[in-house]
Amino acid sequence: MPAHRSNRPLGWLAFGTGGFLVAFLLPVQVFLYGIAVPLGLVPDPGYKSTLELLRQPLTRIYLFVVLAFAFFHAAYRIKDTLADMLDMRKIDIVLAYICYGGAVVGTVAALWLLYWVP
Amino acid sequence: MAETILLEVARFLPERDTEPSYQTFEVPLRGDWMILDALNYIKDQLDGSLGFRWSCRMGICGSCGMMVNGVPKLTCETLLSTFAPGPVRIGPLEHFPVIKDLVIEMEGFLGKLQKVQPWVVRKDDFKPQREFIQTPAQLEAFKQYTLCINCMLCYAACPVFGLDPEFTGPAAIALAERYNLDSRDQGAEGRTDVLSQHDGIWDCTVIGECSQVCPKHVDPSLAIQQYKLTATKEWFKSWLLPWGNK
Structure with a gap:
């Protein structure tokens, strides 16, 4: 395998995409459901209508994509931070398994939760 | 403004020292001097054994890089007077092996x-x-x-x-x-x-x-x-x- 087939580009692309999605979309999500609705800045859609929204396949795909990439974004950043903070660059393959393992678990959990929306 | 300033300069000779130490020199605090001028003053007037690299004195040869108070700087374009009243700590560029005093292995x-x-x-x-x-x-x-x-x-x-x-x-x-x-x-x-x-x-x-x-x-x-x-x-x-x- 040539040297330039190091698997880092895959993780980096997921990291970059995740960073973009998290920076642009999650703040909107948090603002709407975490701030605007509780403060009454926008009319409360209520439980039933929110659930109805969540039943739409497009909503579920949107949430799945945002969450999955957010997990992989976090995995990349946490792995690098830990490797540098704890001076563990030499064994960063172990950290990679732990962090990306966590991202896979998070992604599967998101998929499972979104699939079983009542 | 005080007329002199203290320079704490890293000294290290691998064949003699086990680890680097800092030696303090008192140099004139002149408004038109760069850190490099102060180092040359030390070399010419106080201690000729001090080792450091320099060449062009105009920020283009890239020889005189050192740590000035912990920040990497070209010493030929870093004004001494901005560090008054001092002291100023001069060390070799970090992360490199040191050959002697302020001279790094490149x-x-x-x-x-x-x-x-x-x-x-x-x-x-x-x-x-x-x-x-x-x-x-x-x-x-x-x-x-x-x-x-x-x-x-x-x-x-x-x-x-x-x-x-x-x-x-x-x-x-x-x-x-x-x-x-x-x-x-x-x-x-x-x-x-x-x-x-x-x-x-x-x-x-x-x-x-x-x-x-x-x-x-x-x-x-x-x-x-x-x-x-x-x-x-x-x-x-x-x-x-x-x-x-x-």
């Missing part, structure tokens, strides 16, 4: 520089009969990276290089991009094997200190991120179109 850096082939590489037998015409846009693509003077301040500032001395590092990657982005060059493929490794661009965690300390306002951090995108495209191409690579 073989490692020069080896990395050579590996990225920082020159115009042609695949064909290129013998231009006249100037090679470039558009302003083609020049702009790489121009800022030509300003690098190999002073290694970016290596002293880079925490990643501090942790992993094998990291190709900011200046070498910026200079690789300087030629990769040059329309006259055809050597990008040859540089890929060096840059796309774990110790190449992928070691960088975008801390950005390299671009902060560069005395020539080169942005090595940008070069590294640009190349990450290039390397990622190449990676996908090598999987999707394996026949594209020989």
Whole structure:
């Protein structure tokens, strides 16, 4: 395998995409459901209508994509931070398994939760 | 304003000392002096055994890089008076082995520089009969990276290089991009094997200190991120179109 087939580009692309999605979309999500609705800045859609929204396949795909990439974004950043903070660059393959393992678990959990929306 | 200032200068002789120590010198605090002038005053008037590199005194040769109060600086363009009332602590560039006092070992850096082939590489037998015409846009693509003077301040500032001395590092990657982005060059493929490794661009965690300390306002951090995108495209191409690579 040539040297330039190091698997880092895959993780980096997921990291970059995740960073973009998290920076642009999650703040909107948090603002709407975490701030605007509780403060009454926008009319409360209520439980039933929110659930109805969540039943739409497009909503579920949107949430799945945002969450999955957010997990992989976090995995990349946490792995690098830990490797540098704890001076563990030499064994960063172990950290990679732990962090990306966590991202896979998070992604599967998101998929499972979104699939079983009542 | 006091008429003198104290300089705490790192002293180290590997064959004599086990670890570096700091020696304090009192030098005149002159408004027109750079740190380098104060070091030359010490060398000429106080202690001729002090070792440090310098050459042009005008911020272009890249020889006189040192840590000034913990920050990598070209000492020939760092005013002494800005540190009044002192003391000022002068050390060798961080993350490099020290040969003597303020003189660092730069073989490692020069080896990395050579590996990225920082020159115009042609695949064909290129013998231009006249100037090679470039558009302003083609020049702009790489121009800022030509300003690098190999002073290694970016290596002293880079925490990643501090942790992993094998990291190709900011200046070498910026200079690789300087030629990769040059329309006259055809050597990008040859540089890929060096840059796309774990110790190449992928070691960088975008801390950005390299671009902060560069005395020539080169942005090595940008070069590294640009190349990450290039390397990622190449990676996908090598999987999707394996026949594209020989």
